[in-house]
Amino acid sequence: MLSSKSTSPAGSRDERFDGLLHMVRRQFGVLAVLLTTGAQDLQRFCASAGPIVRDTLPDLRMPLPSDANAHTLLLVPxxxxxxxxxxxxxxxxxxxxxxxxACPLQAPDGGQLGLLCLLHDQPRELDAEQQKGLQEFAQLAVGALLLKESDRAEFELPSESERRKALAIVTSGTGVWDRNMLTGKVNYSSSWKALLGYTNNEVGDDAAEAYTRIHPTDFAYVLAVYQEAIDGRTEVFEVEHRLRCRDGSYKWVCSRGKVVEYDCAGKPVRMVGTTTDVTAMYALSEQIQLKAALLTDLTNEVPGMVFQNLRQVHGQYSFSFVSIGARDIYGVTPEQLMQDADILHLIIHPDDLAAYLGSLEASARDLKPWSLEYRVVLPGGGAAWRHGAARPRALADGSVLWHGIITNITERKLIEAELHVLASTDSLTQLSNRRHFMQHLESELARVQRSAGYPAVILMFDLDHFKAINDRWGHSVGDLALQHFSAILCRQLRRTDAAGRMGGEEFAVVLSDASVNEAKIFAQRVQDELASAPLDHGDESLTLAVSVGIASLHSTDVSAEASLSRSDKALYCAKRAGRNRIECY
Structure with a gap:
């Protein structure tokens, strides 16, 4: 050990640096951190974190290069x-x-104010990112030194907002993009362009241009994840990567998207998605270890609620620090949360409270990062979505301390819900598309297999002579005919039933808790209303007819495709027997 002493003579140390130096020590995991003042020729003790005592430390003459500056580090592994x-x-x-x-502390005039040193009793290295971090901490030490040195009052000190900006976790909104696979064009929302610092006229719609903004290191990975979504191997395209901004810098973003349109052959033709700036979360995970005294000024500028939460050994939770963002996140003051952490039980949505408490307990037990999306209910504001992220640390007495942030993700959730609708709905008829209907059919089959005697039926509908409608009046009238039939079909459905467009002029319906006879009555009602409500087109009325095939779901079916195939065969019999008929398998 460097020294077993832990006290210094009165007035021998400058306590205003304690928070910064203890943070540096934790960040790099070293035995001690030393801050000195003076030029290269002679360094004098100023402050320390770890087992260093001033009265045992001599004045130092460090072997730094003669041209040492703020970017010159002395590294001795x-x-x-x-x-x-x-x-x-x-x-x-x-x-x-x-x-x-040792990192020199450079004054605004280029002179040297002192050194920030890391000391350890084992050999080690600092990678490039760690070296950059040490230089950033040295800049903070320079600012602290200049704030207190009256003999340097002539220097132009950085403003409070600039110092906060050096530490702050910068967050931004969400942008939307819409990609057409057939044309290779990508349309971006204004917020997407602003995310990277562009104006509306500075971003083109060509996909090839979009590829140039992806960081070269991330390019192959992003394309691989994108191809998985295009091939249908994943339901959602989701990837974190870097994008080049207008000023040449790179931002970390999370891109999410879904295929929302397919052609008649089932090939994807359109994907819609969002891009969210997640740079702040990367920065937060590295810098959230600041002490509360330093954190107060910083966190009040951060969108969201930064917090320090303690779980005591007996299971009681308390907040030792809460930023002013608590007002926006939970509708309460920081003081209210720090006085009574249990008021969150009344704010978090009842359906999500168990998951919230359980996830915290799991994080405390396994000492793994906490991350959860959940809903809150605010007075007069209804339900809103929040995302919590924090890192736990076990304390000596067995309690667990988290440092983290809660952010508002309501807008992102709304966009995701809209994407889900786009991905699961047929755009022409507003019924479920084939993929989403088959998921519902699989769920209904599982219910039949679980519950003995539970009946369910699938019906296949096919508009008769639909090709003749398109040939005579054109596809626009054909589209009106499909919409007309869909509206009639929906009026006959119960809340527990589901309908979907399977492609072209074919539709499917699954009736829950219904027999074949009840399905025949349902199909007859649809046929009767279709016959009595012709489609008006100009001066003419088009009377539509539909053929129907019916089949039961069997508990022995290995998949929903088996019952769908039986109803298809019954539909074929109806078409072959003259159309406008109902046939059962």
Missing amino acids: DISRDEHLRNHQLTKTFPSLRFLA
Whole structure:
């Protein structure tokens, strides 16, 4: 160990740096962190985190390059192998010291204010990302030094908002895109373009242009996930990747989409989706370990609610820190939440409360990150969606402490719901499309197989002489005929029934808890209303007719396709026997 002492002479240390240095120590997992002041020739103790005591630490002359600046780091992975530090004054004072990383603190005029040093008793390395992080912490230390050094008052200090900006977790909204596979065109919403810093006229609609914005490292992965969705191997296209902004920088985004239209051969022709900036979550996971004193100024600028939550050993929860975002997220003040954490039980949607509490318990038990989407009920605002994310840390007494953020994802959920409707609905008739209807049919078959004696029936409908309608009056009239029939069909359905367009002029209906005879009565009602309500087109009226095939769902069916095939065969018999008929398998 560097030293077993933990106290310093009165007034010998500058406590205003404690929060920052303890945060640096936790971030890098080192034995100690040291902050010194002075030029390269002579460094003097200023503050520390870890087992370092001022009265044992000599003034230091660090072997930095003569042109050292804010971007020059002294990295010594193993002091025992470094000829400059092996016999250095610091090493003689602390014989167990094996690793040193020192980052100069550069003043606005280019001079050196001091050093921020990482010390450890084991050899180690710092990768490029860690080196960048150490430089960022050094910039914070510079700001803190300048705020208090009256003899440097002539320097133009950064504003409070600029310092917050250096730490803040930047969040933004969601953009929508619509891709046509046939034309290769992609339409973007204004919010999507603004996400990357573009105006409406600066983004083209060509898919090839879209590919150029994907980070080269992510390109193959994004295309592979996209192809899986196109091939139907995944229901939703979802991938996190980087996109190039207008200024040349890259943002981390989460892209989600669904195929919402298919051609007559079942090939996808259109995909609609959203792009959400998730850069803030990446930044948050790295910087949420700030102490509450430093966190207060920062988190009040962050959209959402930043919090520190403690689960005591006996299971009681309490908030030790809550940002002002609690007003928007939960409709209560930070003080109310910190006084009584259980008021959330009245705010979280009753249907989601068990999942909320269970997920926290699982995170505490396994010490794995907490992440949950759930609903809240706010006074006068109805139900809204929230997303919680936090990292747990076990404390010495057995309790668990989380640092995290709650964000408002209501808008994203609404967009996803709209995408679900687009992906499951036939755009012409507003009935379920084939894929969604087959999912409902599979669920109904499972109910038949679970419940002995439970009856269910499937009916296949085919508009008679539909090709002749298209040939005589055109496809626009044919579309009106399909919509006319769909409206009649829907009026006959019960709440538990389902109908879908299977393709062309073919439709299907599944009747829950119904016999074949009841299905025949249903089909006859549809035929009768279709005959009595012709489709008006100009001065003419088109009387439509439909053939129907009926089959029961059997508990022995291996899949819904088996019952669908039987109703198809019955429909074929109805067509062959003269049309406008009802046949049962």
